[in-house]
Amino acid sequence: MHKKLISFIQGHGTTPLSEQEIAVIIEIFTLRKFRKGQLLLREGEVCKALGFIVKGAVRQFAVDDKGTENIIGLQIENWFTGDRDSYFREQPSIYNIQAWENCEILFVHKDDLNRLNTITAFTEMRTKLDENNSIASQKRLLSHISHSADKRYEDFLQNQPQLAQRFPLHVIASFLGITKETLSRIRRQKTGAKRR
Amino acid sequence: MHKKLISFIQGHGTTPLSEQEIAVIIEIFTLRKFRKGQLLLREGEVCKALGFIVKGAVRQFAVDDKGTENIIGLQIENWFTGDRDSYFREQPSIYNIQAWENCEILFVHKDDLNRLNTITAFTEMRTKLDENNSIASQKRLLSHISHSADKRYEDFLQNQPQLAQRFPLHVIASFLGITKETLSRIRRQKTGAKRR
DNA sequence: CGATTTTTTGAATCATATCAACGTACGTGG
């Protein structure tokens, strides 16, 4: 169960993990299962644990005043999920995180962070992830500021092909910040149409 | 000169800085001055140093195929500037960073990072900044996905009032991903108009 | 002052949203 996590950590740093450290990680990260549709985190709650997805897929969304669900994150196996803002600042979250498929997720509770921080390979991974995360958000932002919907969809297909196959059209549309109708039309044009 | 930087670091961590560590920081961070309009980083170059802005203001932008400058970042005193993606991955940057006012900036070259990483207060700050950074990008992204231009401008005024005063309208418009004309009209409505 | 930068305004146009309807697939209970 923890194998994937261990090799994920190893893959994101240079320092190897000792046997003892692996034991600590196995002890601290605990498995929980969710069925499709269940909420991992509900708006207004403080996010007390981050989760490493072993199997499954989740979506993270905020609900606006009109009741529309705006999807701002999609995560699948081998990714971390959770609201980092809420987790680190211990503030109520503005997001919901919901299992889109049945999931198996390894959670780290915030109370155990101190123990993990003594493991060099783990802090290396965390730094790396923070970096990647912030770089990825920046790219997405640039895509939103400078590209139109169809270009943004192309970017998405290029950068996240795994996600494209995993979620239905209307979810991807929301993730891209457009309506399902618009995405449907963009898709049609892409297949039948000449080069831009 | 380095005073601001020192207290910035202290303010973003819990571990205090020793005299010796302060000496190292002063040695490693070197001052450079830029006049309004000069480029700190040019598209295609690798970003070899991150800068702590002691005085002044800069804008970070990407140029698209039509030649439009899309501003994706604005920074002023007491912020770090630089392309973190390019810096950490050592890839050519897709951004330009330009002094908007005359600037005084303290640069850390990448070669000196190892020495800095032995300073606990510094790594604490770095972790904190990465977190903040990635949280802020996420918020901006949500704003783009779910809000219209006028709401986005309101968000901006609330969250970054310092920037609002510091840059002209057309720069802020680009930062928000809209045209200067649209922002001008939004502004007019806000002053003359009834509550939403 | 003249020159440049910044902001405003109007009209035409374009991209995307919205609303409403229909098509299709899938799975579950009868």
Added chain:
DNA sequence: CCACGTACGTTGATATGATTCAAAAAATCG
């Protein structure tokens, strides 16, 4: 196995928000 409900996707007509282009007004700078 069929019928029905539910989730997903497509299409068309219309509405709306934002861009574009052109021009001029206002502010700022040397």
